[in-house]
Amino acid sequence: MIDIKKLREGIDRVDGEIIALLKKRADLAKQVGAYKIAHSLPFHVVAREREIIDRILEQDTAPFPKEALRHIYREILSACLSLEEPVSISYLGPPATYTHQAAIKHFGNSLRFLPAPTIREVFRFVESKDALYGVVPIENSTEGMVNYTLDTLVETDLKVVGEIVLPIHHCLLTKSSSLSNIKTVFAHPQSQAQCRSFLSTHLPNIPLVETSSNTRAVELCLEDESGAAIAGEMASDIYNIPILRRHIEDYPDNQTRFLVIGTIEPGKTRKDQTSIMISIIDRVGALSSILDMIAKQGINVTRLESRPSRKKAWDYIFFIDIEGHQEDQSIRELLKKLQNLCPYVKILGSYPVPDRKNTVGASHT
Numbered sequence: 001m002i003d004i005k006k007l008r009e010g011i012d013r014v015d016g017e018i019i020a021l022l023k024k025r026a027d028l029a030k031q032v033g034a035y036k037i038a039h040s041l042p043f044h045v046v047a048r049e050r051e052i053i054d055r056i057l058e059q060d061t062a063p064f065p066k067e068a069l070r071h072i073y074r075e076i077l078s079a080c081l082s083l084e085e086p087v088s089i090s091y092l093g094p095p096a097t098y099t100h101q102a103a104i105k106h107f108g109n110s111l112r113f114l115p116a117p118t119i120r121e122v123f124r125f126v127e128s129k130d131a132l133y134g135v136v137p138i139e140n141s142t143e144g145m146v147n148y149t150l151d152t153l154v155e156t157d158l159k160v161v162g163e164i165v166l167p168i169h170h171c172l173l174t175k176s177s178s179l180s181n182i183k184t185v186f187a188h189p190q191s192q193a194q195c196r197s198f199l200s201t202h203l204p205n206i207p208l209v210e211t212s213s214n215t216r217a218v219e220l221c222l223e224d225e226s227g228a229a230i231a232g233e234m235a236s237d238i239y240n241i242p243i244l245r246r247h248i249e250d251y252p253d254n255q256t257r258f259l260v261i262g263t264i265e266p267g268k269t270r271k272d273q274t275s276i277m278i279s280i281i282d283r284v285g286a287l288s289s290i291l292d293m294i295a296k297q298g299i300n301v302t303r304l305e306s307r308p309s310r311k312k313a314w315d316y317i318f319f320i321d322i323e324g325h326q327e328d329q330s331i332r333e334l335l336k337k338l339q340n341l342c343p344y345v346k347i348l349g350s351y352p353v354p355d356r357k358n359t360v361g362a363s364h365t
């Protein structure tokens with residue numbers, strides 16, 4: 001006969017061992033932190049964190065789910081880093097936006113998160129060193145590029161040091177107990193656009209009020225019992241407002257990409273990508289000859305975007321993402337060739353390819 005009391009005693013013992021080991025780990029991290037202070041080394045080491053997580057996920061952890069272990073280790077590393085230095089991360093706020101959610105996904109919960117009112121302000125917080133990193137939206141899979149971020153990348157000296165892919169699952173948050181009691185829906189225009197079919201099917205003829213962010217939509221609902229807001233699950237936790245419906249987005253594979261910006265460039269990991277920005281001479285075939293040159297170098301282009309240069313009409317800047325790290329021989333050679341060929345080349349940064357697993361549904365608002 002299985003004795004449940006004994007099994008639970010066994011679990012309590014294991015929990016005690018886990019805590020003793022976490023204490024031991026925290027103590028070692030503090031010693032690493034002291035060494036870094038003595039030798040003026042950066043506290044946050046992306047490549048080392050990647051190495052730890054990759055090594056753990058390669059092991060046979062069954063029956064413990066690997067994805068759960070990834071989250072647990074994200075939090076362990078975040079907590080240990082916070083013991084070494086109080087790291088601040090700026091993000092496009094207010095609190096509970098999808099950008100906030102993306103920042104927590106990437107850095108864990110133990111760091112200090114600093115909301116900024118605009119994308120430009122996120123860059124400013126990092127430039128002024130009030131924050132070590134900034135998180136800004138760059139692209140939504142249904143709504144397209146966030147041009148303001150691309151334009152700000154042109155002006156800044158900051159580097160792109162990471163990318164986060166977050167699934168966007170919109171929820172309908174309301175104090176009302178049923179859809180029939182809802183008299184107004186508050187939402188950011190982008191979220192509203194991503195939930196058009198839910199709104200027209202379940203809340204037809206209900207007035208929609210546009211807000212500056214999803215968080216603002218939730219705040220308005222706190223004052224209006226017959227109001228409903230479109231926002232993420234995190235807003236429900238922070239503002240203590242119930243979720244009436246989940247997954248109300250029209251496309252289940254709705255994702256948003258975010259960039260992490262900063263000054264500390266991550267070292268090489270097993271799988272990196274490099275973002276560059278170029279302008280080209282205005283002549284027929286100029287772009288295709290550059291793409292050809294990249295291909296001949298054996299380098300894969302994963303993304304290509306263009307933006308008006310805003311210096312001369314019909315003059316464009318191209319944002320190109322390629323596979324590999326700028327320390328790789330092939331990329332070094334390519335950059336040299338581009339520098340000879342293009343009027344302007346800027347290396348935005350090399351950083352680990354983001355984890356795209358478990359990325360089910362977010363927008364940046």
Ligand SMILES: O=C(O)C(=O)C[C@]1(C(=O)O)C=C[C@@H](O)C=C1
Nearest residue numbers: 029032043044045048077080081
């Ligand atoms: O190895 C280091 O450099 C550490 O500071 C330790 C540690 C860790 O907890 O393992 C903490 C923070 C760094 O970003 C990477 C790793």
